[in-house]
Amino acid sequence: MSILFLEYPKCSTCQKAKKWLEGKGVDFEERHIVENNPTAEELREFHQKSGLPLKRFFNTSGLKYKELQLRDKLPQMSEEEQYELLATDGMLVKRPLLVGENFAVPGFKEASWEEVCK
Numbered sequence: 001m002s003i004l005f006l007e008y009p010k011c012s013t014c015q016k017a018k019k020w021l022e023g024k025g026v027d028f029e030e031r032h033i034v035e036n037n038p039t040a041e042e043l044r045e046f047h048q049k050s051g052l053p054l055k056r057f058f059n060t061s062g063l064k065y066k067e068l069q070l071r072d073k074l075p076q077m078s079e080e081e082q083y084e085l086l087a088t089d090g091m092l093v094k095r096p097l098l099v100g101e102n103f104a105v106p107g108f109k110e111a112s113w114e115e116v117c118k
Contacts, residue, residue, distance in 0.1 A: 003028040003117075006038065006097040014096045017108040026117050033097070034090035040083040046097065046104035047083075054082055057094050057106050064091045 005021065005028040007014035021028055038046065047054055055074060059065055070092075074082065086092050094106035103116045 002101070004031060004097075004099040005029065006031050006033045006093070006095060006099070008033050008090065008095050011095060013108050017096045017098075017113070020108070020110065020113065021117070024117060028098075032090075033093055033095050037087060037090040038093060038097075040080075040087040043083045043086050043093075046099055046106075049099065049102060049104040050106065052106070054079055057086060057097075058082075059092055059094045062091055064089060068092075 003021075003026060005018065007018065007030060009015070009032065018030075043057065047057060050056070058070065058074070060071070065071075070085075077085070096108055098105045098113060098116065100116060105112050105116060
């Protein structure tokens with residue numbers, strides 16, 4: 001199974017998640033979320049695989065999210081507009097993001113990752 005690990009290397013949660021993956025012996029491909037931001041098409045695919053609300057893919061605690069006042073703007077935006085916005089800046093995307101053949105998990109919660117990395 002090929003797993004994609006989207007990370008921002010300076011992020012302490014991403015570092016913790018990476019150590020967790022390595023400790024579990026999970027084979028994964030790393031991708032810098034800012035240098036190689038997911039495209040709108042990829043984000044649409046990740047969102048569909050996740051089964052989660054699209055809002056969960058936004059880094060709601062990030063400075064960029066707050067600076068753009070997205071808490072107030074997102075409810076008025078279409079899904080397509082949200083995908084396009086997420087694709088403009090990796091700092092808007094919730095990280096780390098773990099993507100496999102039939103799953104996508106934004107953020108690091110051990111229980112969720114344990115479930116998909118069996």
